[in-house]
Amino acid sequence: MIFIALLGVFQSGEFGLSIFENLKLDFSVIGAVIIMSVIFIIGLVLFLDTSIDAFLIFIFTILKSALLFIKNYLFRSLTTKGLEKEKTPEKQFILDKKAEEKLTKTISGISSGTSHSLKLEKDEIIIKPLSASPNSTWVYPPISLLVDVSQKEADRGDVKYNASIIEKTLDSFGIRARVAEVNKGPAVTQYALEITMGTKLSRITALSNDLALALAATTGQVRIEAPIPGRSMVGIEIPNKRPEIVTEKHLLSSPVFTSNNDP
Known part of the structure; x- marks a missing residue:
């Protein structure tokens, strides 16, 4: 059945061509392809000695894996192209001495009006030692905070x-x-x-x-x-x-x- 279906689908030889032409006259081209495909699947199921459910699940798993592979491949390719487009040469801005002095005067004028010049300094991290903890005795919380639970004695037998x-x-x-x-x-x-x-x-x-x-x-x-x-x-x-x-x-x-x- 597998051999006959392959001959009919690919129209191999006179026998395959005659099968396909006869089916095409009765069921059209699409119908002939569908009939040959069904015959091929039935023959494959009989050849593998398995159930139709197991065969369909196997085909579904293969198709699902193929779709996931194609999806991941396209996603990676599109992502790579997008990243290449986004890569642009970085612009370097160089401030000369005159521009730096002008910027300092502008910031000084916007400030509170004091005549002190603005100085940009780096933040310094100052580590201060912790003050010694006062000498005090720790007071434990009262036991009354715990809830009383009704207790039953253990059954130890005789x-x-x-x-x-x-x-x-x-x-x-x-x-x-x-x-x-x-x-x-x-x-x-x-x-x-x-x-x-x-x-x-x-x-x-x-x-x-x-x-x-x-x-x-x-x-x-x-x-x-x-x-x-x-x-x-x-x-x-x-x-x-x-x-x-x-x-x-x-x-x-x-x-x-x-x-x-x-x-």
Whole structure:
């Protein structure tokens, strides 16, 4: 079909000429060209084994790229010609001494009438040192400027039950430990463990997934701090089911912050 369409459009050979002449008699020259073009497109679609939509999108993309290229090329050429026309030789103005004296007298006459001659001087930039700031104590803005937000306590679940689950899970793996204290935080709850002498910490850290499964942690994981800095304990941090919102006003008004001499 592609070959037949090309023969008909370009009237190549007797066969192509006869096809085009017969179509021209029935549909005119424009109609014959349109029919040959449609046959060519159908043959190309069948040859490429693609859909008509994909083929039309491909043709549209090519035409769009060509138009953009032509547009940019013409714009650059017109801009270059315009810039070349605008380039004119710069005129240099030279003032001799007489013209300069005449200009000075004219400006002096227009001025306030004083007999002082006008002197043109260059502006000088004077850098002055900043004055020393007065010795005064900075007063912090009051905490009352911050808005109070209703706070809800974090949902930590059953703390005692979680402590027993931790002890039983570790004991099932041959690790004897005891929950010595529970540190409640806004986002996590830390269970501090006392372990027996000679227990390797690597055995405990390797059980993080097993502890998360036994405790049914909301995030699917727990954090093991082995050891807790400054203490001979191992910390297991479990995420709270519902965290507690801590506002800036609550932090600034806490005793830990207010008792600090240099916050």
